[in-house]
Amino acid sequence: MVFQPTMTAAFLISVALLTQASPTAVEPAGILITRQLAESRGLTVGSVVKLATDPAGAHARLFRVDGIYEPTPDPMHFAQPQLDARMHLPDLLALEAGMPDERDRRGVTSINVALSDRDAERFALDVAARVPGLVARATSAPDDRTNTFIVVERFHLAIAIVTVVGSAVFLLALMVMLVDERRSTVGILRLIGFTRRRILLQVFIEGAVIALAGAAAGILFALASQRLFNGFFQWRYDTTLVFLRITPSVVWRSLAMAVPFGIAASLVASWTFLRQQLLALIRR
Amino acid sequence: MRALRLAWLTVVRQPARSCLGILGVAAVGALLFDMLLLSRGLILSFRDLLDRAGFDVRVVASDTLPFNGPRLEDATALARLIASLPEVEAVQQVRVADAETASGDFRRRIEFVGADPQARPMWTIVAGQDIAGRGEAALVINRHLAQTLRLSPGSSMSLTGRCGEAQGAPPLAFTVAGIAEFPFDTATADTVAGALSAAGRLCGRTTEDTADLLVVRSRPDAGADAAAAAIRRARRDVHVVTSDDLVQQFNRTQFSYFRQISVVLATVTLFFGVLLIAVLLTVSVNQHLGEIATLRAIGLTRRRVVSGIVWESAMLVGAGGILALPLGTALSVWLDRILRSMPGVPADLHFFVFEPRALVIHALLLAMAAIAAAAYPVRIVAALPIAATLRREAVS
Numbered sequence: 001m002v003f004q005p006t007m008t009a010a011f012l013i014s015v016a017l018l019t020q021a022s023p024t025a026v027e028p029a030g031i032l033i034t035r036q037l038a039e040s041r042g043l044t045v046g047s048v049v050k051l052a053t054d055p056a057g058a059h060a061r062l063f064r065v066d067g068i069y070e071p072t073p074d075p076m077h078f079a080q081p082q083l084d085a086r087m088h089l090p091d092l093l094a095l096e097a098g099m100p101d102e103r104d105r106r107g108v109t110s111i112n113v114a115l116s117d118r119d120a121e122r123f124a125l126d127v128a129a130r131v132p133g134l135v136a137r138a139t140s141a142p143d144d145r146t147n148t149f150i151v152v153e154r155f156h157l158a159i160a161i162v163t164v165v166g167s168a169v170f171l172l173a174l175m176v177m178l179v180d181e182r183r184s185t186v187g188i189l190r191l192i193g194f195t196r197r198r199i200l201l202q203v204f205i206e207g208a209v210i211a212l213a214g215a216a217a218g219i220l221f222a223l224a225s226q227r228l229f230n231g232f233f234q235w236r237y238d239t240t241l242v243f244l245r246i247t248p249s250v251v252w253r254s255l256a257m258a259v260p261f262g263i264a265a266s267l268v269a270s271w272t273f274l275r276q277q278l279l280a281l282i283r284r
Numbered sequence: 285m286r287a288l289r290l291a292w293l294t295v296v297r298q299p300a301r302s303c304l305g306i307l308g309v310a311a312v313g314a315l316l317f318d319m320l321l322l323s324r325g326l327i328l329s330f331r332d333l334l335d336r337a338g339f340d341v342r343v344v345a346s347d348t349l350p351f352n353g354p355r356l357e358d359a360t361a362l363a364r365l366i367a368s369l370p371e372v373e374a375v376q377q378v379r380v381a382d383a384e385t386a387s388g389d390f391r392r393r394i395e396f397v398g399a400d401p402q403a404r405p406m407w408t409i410v411a412g413q414d415i416a417g418r419g420e421a422a423l424v425i426n427r428h429l430a431q432t433l434r435l436s437p438g439s440s441m442s443l444t445g446r447c448g449e450a451q452g453a454p455p456l457a458f459t460v461a462g463i464a465e466f467p468f469d470t471a472t473a474d475t476v477a478g479a480l481s482a483a484g485r486l487c488g489r490t491t492e493d494t495a496d497l498l499v500v501r502s503r504p505d506a507g508a509d510a511a512a513a514a515i516r517r518a519r520r521d522v523h524v525v526t527s528d529d530l531v532q533q534f535n536r537t538q539f540s541y542f543r544q545i546s547v548v549l550a551t552v553t554l555f556f557g558v559l560l561i562a563v564l565l566t567v568s569v570n571q572h573l574g575e576i577a578t579l580r581a582i583g584l585t586r587r588r589v590v591s592g593i594v595w596e597s598a599m600l601v602g603a604g605g606i607l608a609l610p611l612g613t614a615l616s617v618w619l620d621r622i623l624r625s626m627p628g629v630p631a632d633l634h635f636f637v638f639e640p641r642a643l644v645i646h647a648l649l650l651a652m653a654a655i656a657a658a659a660y661p662v663r664i665v666a667a668l669p670i671a672a673t674l675r676r677e678a679v680s
Contacts, residue, residue: 053354079540151626152623154622155623158618158619159315159549159619162311162314162315165311166311166556167556169304169311170556173301173560176300176304177564177567177568177571236544
């Protein structure tokens with residue numbers, strides 16, 4: 001089991017004051033900044049900046065931009081620009097030194113641990129038993145923050161249900177009209193000996209083919225437009241987050257809903273005519 | 285009026301088809317109406333919550349959101365300075381501290397809001413009394429905490445500050461003066477409010493003069509912008525935001541996703557609605573080309589027949605649109621309940637909020653949809669060759 005407190009990269013600070021400063025004789029510590037921060041402040045690798053945790057700039061220290069990175073997109077904060085800097089832990093502690101606020105106390109927010117045996121659950125229980133008050137959790141454990149996305153998913157599902165209901169009504173209206181158009185054809189088929197069952201089978205097959213073709217067209221349209229949709233939101237929020245992804249599961253779910261609805265609409269619409277007397281069908 | 289009657293007769297002649305068309309428009313219209321409610325719902329609801337607190341300007345130490353950034357130093361002097369400005373009616377210092385119940389096996393985490401007891405409170409008393417004039421040991425608590433710990437006005441409770449290094453501060457004894465509603469409380473929040481000095485004492489800091497923010501009420505004749513400008517002139521080192529600024533800031537960041545998604549869904553929904561009506565009308569017109577040609581042949585003008593199609597579209601969309609309102613309202617309640625179950629959302633914040641503007645836009649969009657949907661069938665009817673159509677009908 002390996003304890004490996006991360007000395008870099010794990011601590012983000014909110015930049016209270018960020019100004020480009022002239023290089024000085026004292027070699028400033030290196031930091032990494034996000035692409036968004038670099039673009040918003042016109043910083044490049046090698047720029048020397050002044051950072052402080054105090055809004056008035058008290059206790060500011062000089063840092064040199066050693067690199068610019070694309071931040072891992074955070075779905076919890078995608079609407080806010082990621083103006084983050086990463087620095088070595090001792091530099092962060094030195095920057096916070098002298099802060100009067102208890103919120104800025106010396107200490108770390110979290111310690112990342114890499115396990116050799118990968119039994120994270122057991123390790124978390126072990127830590128909790130040995131150090132009461134310390135929260136240890138596996139990175140794969142359910143996170144309360146994911147509840148937000150579960151709610152958003154539920155919301156989108158609700159919208160999808162309403163859309164499907166609307167589409168079903170639309171489809172039924174269309175099928176009623178199409179079947180009405182074929183009233184005399186159906187009458188003639190009945191006259192020449194086609195049974196109701198056989199006509200219904202034909203309608204079933206036709207409905208299935210139309211529903212499959214419609215669903216396939218819808219999926220192709222979604223696949224084609226997902227890039228547009230993602231592109232728009234990625235541009236809007238300046239993030240690499242993927243907002244829409246057509247997965248096989250989504251495709252199968254769409255087919256599972258659309259095809260039965262299509263077939264059912266065909267059958268319901270046809271059955272209303274097939275139930276009628278033969279003479280009524282041929283309008284005699 | 286004859287065109288209207290012609291349209292009415294066409295609609296009632298095929299009731300099943302018309303009903304399905306109206307139902308389809310109602311479903312689409314309900315979704316469209318909901319997206320309109322969603323597009324500004326959060327903003328309106330957030331604005332309402334801000335206004336409910338009774339203060340229209342906030343003063344913080346940095347441009348981060350309140351309670352996320354550093355605290356204001358020498359808060360009392362700053363509050364006095366701001367209170368002396370002619371544009372300002374009242375100032376309230378606010379300091380939020382993390383605390384926990386000091387008794388019982390399970391220590392419940394509590395948010396302690398420290399404020400000046402003499403100033404106008406930011407909460408609404410629903411039972412008992414406010415903390416004003418009751419000393420430092422008086423508290424008001426929210427309903428959730430009152431129900432969970434079975435507390436009522438007059439009950440006692442002990443709180444310990446969660447203060448990091450100063451974790452060892454002794455527990456403080458408080459008396460519940462009343463039960464209050466806090467505008468930004470989540471459904472499961474445990475919030476109490478007490479004297480500003482008590483918030484410091486929770487962590488054993490009796491001399492510290494800091495505040496998370498100052499909330500300011502401007503004089504009605506001056507307004508929030510004038511008050512904010514006066515504060516900025518008086519103290520350039522603090523960050524001043526009006527309620528309007530906050531709403532705009534949230535509109536640009538936190539709430540923008542729902543605004544964008546509502547625009548996308550409203551566009552798709554409207555397109556779908558236009559398609560639905562256009563297909564229904566086109567198929568209907570194609571099925572009755574012979575009748576239309578006959579009507580034209582016996583003297584009905586092109587204009588009247590075309591008007592009939594437009595009226596038919598308007599009837600289907602109008603009836604569906606009217607039906608969409610109660611349907612959309614019911615749907616919005618359901619969708620709002622889903623979204624409000626998001627963690628951290630204030631209990632009184634709503635995603636779907638009705639405003640007359642939404643109704644007007646809904647009507648305008650549906651009117652545009654009705655006209656757009658009628659465009660293609662109108663073109664078919666307008667360009668219909670009467671003689672050729674009649675001949676084709678006779679031959680077939």
